[in-house]
Amino acid sequence: MRKLIFVLAPLVLTIGLLPSAVARAAESGSSSGSFSVGGVAPQVTAVQVYSDAACTTVASAITPQVTYYVKVTVSDANTLNDIDEVKIKTYYDATAAHPNESTITAGHEQNACIFTWTKAAPNPTWAFNAGAGSTWGIVAASSVTPTLTAQSGDWVFAIRFGKVATETIAPAVWNFHARATDHAGHSNGLHLWDKQVLWYGQCQVNTPAVNFGEVALGSGFGASTNKFTGVSVTMTANGDFSTFVKSSATWNGSLGNIATLDPTGTCVNNQEFALKAHYEDTYGVAVLVDTTGVRCRDGSQTLEAGQTITTGTFWLKVSTVFPADAYTGTITYTIVNR
Numbered sequence: 001m002r003k004l005i006f007v008l009a010p011l012v013l014t015i016g017l018l019p020s021a022v023a024r025a026a027e028s029g030s031s032s033g034s035f036s037v038g039g040v041a042p043q044v045t046a047v048q049v050y051s052d053a054a055c056t057t058v059a060s061a062i063t064p065q066v067t068y069y070v071k072v073t074v075s076d077a078n079t080l081n082d083i084d085e086v087k088i089k090t091y092y093d094a095t096a097a098h099p100n101e102s103t104i105t106a107g108h109e110q111n112a113c114i115f116t117w118t119k120a121a122p123n124p125t126w127a128f129n130a131g132a133g134s135t136w137g138i139v140a141a142s143s144v145t146p147t148l149t150a151q152s153g154d155w156v157f158a159i160r161f162g163k164v165a166t167e168t169i170a171p172a173v174w175n176f177h178a179r180a181t182d183h184a185g186h187s188n189g190l191h192l193w194d195k196q197v198l199w200y201g202q203c204q205v206n207t208p209a210v211n212f213g214e215v216a217l218g219s220g221f222g223a224s225t226n227k228f229t230g231v232s233v234t235m236t237a238n239g240d241f242s243t244f245v246k247s248s249a250t251w252n253g254s255l256g257n258i259a260t261l262d263p264t265g266t267c268v269n270n271q272e273f274a275l276k277a278h279y280e281d282t283y284g285v286a287v288l289v290d291t292t293g294v295r296c297r298d299g300s301q302t303l304e305a306g307q308t309i310t311t312g313t314f315w316l317k318v319s320t321v322f323p324a325d326a327y328t329g330t331i332t333y334t335i336v337n338r
């Protein structure tokens, strides 16, 4: 009897396991698999300024108001979808000391601009900060965002320097810096040194007509004779400049007569006239106007608002013989690099 008991015990155990085995075969099962990767910093591997949209011609000198293309090559092992912001700083460096970009915290119309691409749905945004400067620009339609599913690609910023971005005179330079920042706040940047900015100037005449009225034959020059004052001119420049003034060689009468400018100011011949000009209504130092341009005022770098002179003055002299007529011509101001 003791033997039987010994054998039965394993049998009972076996039977007892069977219902459990049948139930397990009817189930579907799954387990979750998972792993994580850390956010890694992007890398800015190249930054350069080009004069063409295809980014084939490197620009070493920049003319304000002309569009240039800054290409920034970025890689991120988390793919470019991880990039939240790409920022370009460009800044004036009077001594080519190459200060770190971290010293540039704000834009300034003469000395710095910060261009920013920001990831956004449905489209990214392109913006610039030049302080009070409004003539700087970024052309969103000409700027390029790379394929964001890629691991690396090129951002192209189509930018314009402002009108008064300081002209570089050696040793001065302009520097660039590009920085990419990802979603985790990791960032990386790269400097680009020693670009030039060329002279830029603009002269706007705010007084549409200089009308001396009816003048006596043979009259002028004199401090109070045939005088027109209050001419307003606004000059905007990113460096030293001179303003020149000139006249058309002939002024045409409404009846078909011709008046001819005499740049010597003597007006000894019939139908000659002459002009003197001074920007501050000081007759004693007024200059004789010619047809090619005489220098009438020097200035230096302005803000974007420009320097407005409202005291421009002209004096007219006419010869003693003139057909009665109303003569009109053109007085032109030009601004040049000084």
Ligand SMILES: [Ca+2]
Pocket (backbone or CB within 6 Å): 039, 040, 041, 042, 076, 077, 078, 082, 182, 183, 186
């Ligand atoms: Ca990343």
Ligand SMILES: [Ca+2]
Pocket (backbone or CB within 6 Å): 199, 239, 240, 337, 338
């Ligand atoms: Ca100069």
